[in-house]
Amino acid sequence: EAQVTQNPRYLITVTGKKLTVTCSQNMNHEYMSWYRQDPGLGLRQIYYSMNVEVTDKGDVPEGYKVSRKEKRNFPLILESPSPNQTSLYFCASSLKARIYEQYFGPGTRLTVT
Amino acid sequence: AQSVAQPEDQVNVAEGNPLTVKCTYSVSGNPYLFWYVQYPNRGLQFLLKYITGDNLVKGSYGFEAEFNKSQTSFHLKKPSALVSDSALYFCAVRDMATNAGKSTFGDGTTLTVKP
Numbered sequence: 057e058a059q060v061t062q063n064p065r066y067l068i069t070v071t072g073k074k075l076t077v078t079c080s081q082n083m084n085h086e087y088m089s090w091y092r093q094d095p096g097l098g099l100r101q102i103y104y105s106m107n108v109e110v111t112d113k114g115d116v117p118e119g120y121k122v123s124r125k126e127k128r129n130f131p132l133i134l135e136s137p138s139p140n141q142t143s144l145y146f147c148a149s150s151l152k153a154r155i156y157e158q159y160f161g162p163g164t165r166l167t168v169t
Numbered sequence: 170a171q172s173v174a175q176p177e178d179q180v181n182v183a184e185g186n187p188l189t190v191k192c193t194y195s196v197s198g199n200p201y202l203f204w205y206v207q208y209p210n211r212g213l214q215f216l217l218k219y220i221t222g223d224n225l226v227k228g229s230y231g232f233e234a235e236f237n238k239s240q241t242s243f244h245l246k247k248p249s250a251l252v253s254d255s256a257l258y259f260c261a262v263r264d265m266a267t268n269a270g271k272s273t274f275g276d277g278t279t280l281t282v283k284p
Contacts, residue, residue, distance in 0.1 A: 062210075085210065098175075098276035099213075099259060106270050114271060146212055155269055156201050156220065160212035 058083045060161035062147050068167045069137055077132045077164050079144065079147030085159070086152040088130040089114070090122065092143040093163075099146070105130055137168040171196045175275035176225075182250045182282055189247040190258050190278045200268025202243040204282070205233055205247050207257040216258075219243060250282045 060081045069075055095138075101114030105124040119141055121133040130149075134141060134150035144165050148158040157164065182188045195199055199222050205213040217228025224236045233257045234245045243260060260275040 073243070087270065088271075091272075091274075096276060099261075099274040101272050101274075104270045104272075111268055146203075147211075154219045155251045156203055156263065158205075158206075158213075158272075160214070162212050 058159070060147055060149055060159050062145075062161040064164060065162065066090075066097040066165050068169065071138055072136050073136050075137060075166075077134075077145060077147075077166070079130045079132065079157070079161060080128050082128065083149065083159065084127065085149035087158075088124065088125070088147065088149045089154055089158070090120070090130070090132050091146045091148065092116065093146060096141050102132070102145075105151050137166075139168050142166060144166055144169050170271045171200075171271070173260050173273050173275040175258075175260055175278045176252040178276075179277050179279045182280070183217070184252050184282050184284050186248050188245075188250040188280065188282070190260075190280060192245065192260030192275060193241050194243060194260070194262045195241060196236055196262055198201065198264045201263040201265050202234075202236060203230065203263075204232070204243075204245050204263045204275075205259045205261060206230075207259065209224050209256075213259065214279050216245070230244045250280075250283055254280045255280055255282045 063078045086107045091099040091100040100116045103122040105111045147161040150158045174193045204216040207213045219236045227233045
């Protein structure tokens with residue numbers, strides 16, 4: 057089944073404890089992206105990657121890191137999480153030629169205390 | 170800079186009535202415009218897109234959207250709403266001329282269809 061998977065789905069952590077949210081797709085998509093969803097703010101793009109080893113900042117990259125060493129994986133790293141990073145995070149992917157049609161993962165709900 | 174505005178947080182319609190969810194955008198180049206739907210506790214699903222061509226585009230589940238360049242709008246429509254259409258709807262834009270990788274989403278509109 058073609059899909060985007062994210063792990064973990066739920067995470068409660070404490071301020072300053074490094075964490076990684078994994079994202080993987082099995083559709084051979086070149087493009088991958090991370091978003092956060094907050095009430096009243098919609099989806100905001102954190103980082104995106106047009107292909108392996110190519111990453112760019114979205115609208116809200118502060119406090120996040122990403123890497124794209126393999127085509128299928130695009131992990132989101134929070135080196136020192138803070139409470140304002142409590143949010144619902146979505147990973148998405150698409151073919152570069154069909155960049156308008158993103159496939160979204162199920163989401164990761166992160167709480168930082 | 171690109172932006173999207175969804176002026177209504179909430180839209181309520183009766184089942185069987187037509188529905189419209191509004192979206193306006195701002196980009197410096199030619200816009201690619203999209204609508205996505207999010208059902209409770211789910212990720213977003215692609216509904217439809219406008220890239221070029223006919224101003225009226227058709228998508229999944231009987232939805233359509235009308236691109237209006239002069240009004241910089243891309244409203245989502247459906248002739249006859251179903252209770253199962255109740256969900257959160259997002260409009261999004263990409264400026265393909267300047268930065269194809271960057272997506273900007275609106276704040277979302279909650280559609281409630283009552284029986």
